[in-house]
Amino acid sequence: MKGQISIEYLIALSIFIGLISYIYLKYVGNISPFIEDVIKEEKRAEAFQIANILVNDPGEPVNWNANPPIQRIGLANESTNMTNCITRAKINALPSVCQNLNNLLSIERPFNVLIFDVDLSNNGRRTLLASCMSPVLRIDQINATVRRYAVYDGGRIAEIIVQV
């Protein structure tokens, strides 16, 4: 039976093809979680960046809440020039720029910003001072949350939460 393929050869070929398929599927299966982790990493970095700008940058112009047009926003107190020191006037002005917050912070992804007052005399009870909630960001899409703390009004404590 010269020229015909033997059954042994077919078995060996099947094993070989099976192994190649296994390796390929194993490799392809790694790509999806890898991409998800990269996206999560980017979200964490952006959440940290937004929180850091809000806490430690006064914005451009530095009194943007009273002197538009606004180039960039930040909540830091421009007169003290200290870290973790923000102003009540800028917290109050934050909701008025919610629609344009992505452009002002140069962030494309949707994100939420929440600012709470921390009442130390009441076991740290949180009271919402201001918020900017993205209309397109669902709770189950939030992968990164960053909390920062700052002082405002000369001694009151604010908690700034950024969700991306």
Place this chain on the structure above:
Amino acid sequence: MKGVTTILEAALAGTIIVMLFLYFFPQYQAKNDWADAILQTTTQDILNIIDLTGNTYNFATNNDNFNNFMKAMFADNAAYVWWKDIENLPSGKDTKVLYFSKAKKATIIDVVYEGGQFRVYSFTLYLGYVF
């Protein structure tokens, strides 16, 4: 037994391919230091707030006030543990160092007039988790 050699060769080659594959492409797992970075940032934030609210000396010398402040700050996160280390201040009080914990620290230097002289002391805050 024609073909047996071919099967054995294929099985051997396959085993080698799988072993090499697992060696060069191990199971994917992402590692990052975000948890440490966020914890370090939070620790520094809390210490800055203690300083900005003028409580450095108060918390250095009064453990109850310090603990009440920290409890209020982390009222919604019971996972955190904290302690402090005060150096070069006779009236300064350290709080108990927790064993089996991983923490980040931040230090601030302050000056106070105590006992008839100016004293430069350090306030080190530790914030972390029990494991």
